[in-house]
Structures are given as C-alpha cells and as structure tokens.
Amino acid sequence: MxxxxxxxxxxxxxxxxxxxxxxxxxxxxxxxxxxxxxxxxxxxxxxxxxxxxxxxxxxxxxxxxxxxxxxxxxxxxxxxxxxxxxxxxxxxxxxxxxxxxxxxxxxxxxxxxxxxxxxxxxxxxxxxxxxxxxxxxxxxxxxxxxxxxxxxxxxxxxxxEVGKASALKLAYASFQKTSRVLVALAIGMAREHGVDQELIEGPSRRTDSYLSEPQYVAKTAARAWRWGPELEEAADALAAAGLPPEMLRAAASTLARWHGVKDDGEVTLTDALDRLAQP
Incomplete structure (x- = not known):
C-alpha cells in the first residue's frame, strides 16, 4: 500500500x-x-x-x-x-x-x-x-x-466495535487522574498541620504510592485544564454504565482551581498547593 x-x-x-x-x-x-x-x-x-x-x-x-x-x-x-x-x-x-x-x-x-x-x-x-x-x-x-x-x-x-478504545482510555484516566488529585488534597491537608514531609517520606514509602511522587502535583496543576474535561467525560461514561459519577465530578471541580496555571512549566509544588487552598 x-x-x-x-x-x-x-x-x-x-x-x-x-x-x-x-x-x-x-x-x-x-x-x-x-x-x-x-x-x-x-x-x-x-x-x-x-x-x-x-x-x-x-x-x-x-x-x-x-x-x-x-x-x-x-x-x-x-x-x-x-x-x-x-x-x-x-x-x-x-x-x-x-x-x-x-x-x-x-x-x-x-x-x-x-x-x-x-x-x-x-x-x-x-x-x-x-x-x-x-x-x-x-x-x-x-x-x-x-x-x-x-x-x-x-x-x-x-x-x-467503535467505543471500546474510548472506554479503555477513560477507565484508565478515571483512576490515574483522580489519584493525582487525591495526592494533592492529602499533601495540602498535611501541610496545613505541618506534617507534609512526614506524609511524603513515611507512610507513602510503604507501598508503590503516588504519595511518594509529590513533585507530580505541580505537573497535575499545569495539566488541569485538560484533565478536568477528561474526568467529566469519564463521569458521563460511569453514569451511562449505572455507576456513581460523583467522585470524578468532584475531582474535575478540584482541578478547575488550577486553570490559572495552564501549561505553566514553572509552577512549583508550593504554588500548586497554595492555589488549591485559595482559588
């Protein structure tokens, strides 16, 4: 050909x-x-x-x-x-x-x-x-x-069957992207009480955990403008399957707090957490 x-x-x-x-x-x-x-x-x-x-x-x-x-x-x-x-x-x-x-x-x-x-x-x-x-x-x-x-x-x-590839993509995204949002919230909560380093260096090391990669929070913030709509799509797919979509919609709402740092390669972990706490 x-x-x-x-x-x-x-x-x-x-x-x-x-x-x-x-x-x-x-x-x-x-x-x-x-x-x-x-x-x-x-x-x-x-x-x-x-x-x-x-x-x-x-x-x-x-x-x-x-x-x-x-x-x-x-x-x-x-x-x-x-x-x-x-x-x-x-x-x-x-x-x-x-x-x-x-x-x-x-x-x-x-x-x-x-x-x-x-x-x-x-x-x-x-x-x-x-x-x-x-x-x-x-x-x-x-x-x-x-x-x-x-x-x-x-x-x-x-x-x-048209639709299978998109279903797999969104199933993966629903786990991977939401997990990164949960990491940001966990570190943000720990930072408020002065125990963020202990969270990153202690419990997160016991398993293969996203908590051991706090630097990825800044990357997540820069990509939030793309990830949020993906999670909304995944939430729609969950709803169509009769599964509860609320967790993914909440993650998408959290990501919206970072829209001001779209594709910003200079944003730091501290910057990202500050924006998450004070949108």
Missing amino acids: DQPTVGILHPGSMGAAVAACAATNATEVLWCEAGRSTASVERATRFGLTPVAELAELMELSDIVISLCPPAFAEDLARDVAGRPFAGVYLEANAINPVRVQRIAALHEHGATVVDGGVVGSRRSGGKTPILYLSGATAATERIEALFAGTAVRTVVLGT
Whole structure:
C-alpha cells in the first residue's frame, strides 16, 4: 500500500507529537493554519508538519485524518469534516466517552470510516511511550496500525466495535487522574498541620504510592485544564454504565482551581498547593 497523506486537525502538544510519529510512514503530514495560535505554528514547525491554508485543502489532500483535541471540541471538528467530501479514515482519538464517539461515527456514516482511538501515556519521555488503543472496522484499524508501525506510538486493536478504545482510555484516566488529585488534597491537608514531609517520606514509602511522587502535583496543576474535561467525560461514561459519577465530578471541580496555571512549566509544588487552598 502506498504511503498515505495524513492531516492532523489540532496540533496541540500531544496531537503534534503523534502526528510527527505518523510522518515516519506517511508521504506528508498536513495541518491547517487558519485560526491557530502562534504557539501552534511554532509547535507544528518544530515537528516538521506541512501547513495548508484552509480545512477544505487539508481534507482534499488527506487519506487519513487524525482528530486529537480538547474533548469539548471533538464533535464540532467531526461535524466540520463530515460536511466535506472526505471518504478516508477518520481517527477519533480524543478523550471522550463512548456515546459521543458513536455519535461521531454516525455523522460519518455515508463518508469517512471512523476509527475509535484512545491514547494512554504521555509523549515519549523517560523511556516511556504512548499506547494508541484502536477499535473499528478491520481494514481501517489496519491502516492506522501501518501508519504507526516502527514508531514511538504503539498500537493495540481492541476489536471492531467503535467505543471500546474510548472506554479503555477513560477507565484508565478515571483512576490515574483522580489519584493525582487525591495526592494533592492529602499533601495540602498535611501541610496545613505541618506534617507534609512526614506524609511524603513515611507512610507513602510503604507501598508503590503516588504519595511518594509529590513533585507530580505541580505537573497535575499545569495539566488541569485538560484533565478536568477528561474526568467529566469519564463521569458521563460511569453514569451511562449505572455507576456513581460523583467522585470524578468532584475531582474535575478540584482541578478547575488550577486553570490559572495552564501549561505553566514553572509552577512549583508550593504554588500548586497554595492555589488549591485559595482559588
């Protein structure tokens, strides 16, 4: 099979990194400059993505389109694509609940083939690599597997049912992200009583505990603007399954206190805890 041309709809930090991996097995990876920020331009340039002026041009030239954006925008992007003559593979890789993915697949029923995707793990760092879980029509998932073969993104196919990959992504996120929020609250409470170092150095060392990684609280604060919406999506998925969603909604509400430090790589543990106590 000839190498495809790939379009990335939202070259954020994760989207641009995934698109750069796709470039290994693609003729070209395109992105649309219209309405994007200076940071997006710099990021796309750094990752070697090719700019086009309008979404229509990206759709016309692409064989595979990847949607990887904040959850709130996923369906609007899908509608924009569905309104254009695109009959390729649409990789819906956002952290959204299975019901929303199925709605997006229905939008493309007479056009693109939708593959459900869920990225678990961060961009390649410290020897760790992200896993892209896939579910959908076999021929389409095979094309996505081929696109990332031999790259830093490992693919795992979960079956042909659209929604499975998103369910796995949100199930993982509901544990991993909520656990980090609980760490911040535990350390914040301990700090108020002057025993935070004892908490970090004592009980947390008895098991493989997130409490032994207090430095991650600052990273959590910087990522809260993305994590909160993911947990709301996970809460919706819990509710749809007849499970109580309140814990995840409370974690998302806690994360909202950190919106003022969006992507701030300089925020410290002390800063993060101060903002948590005094929003």
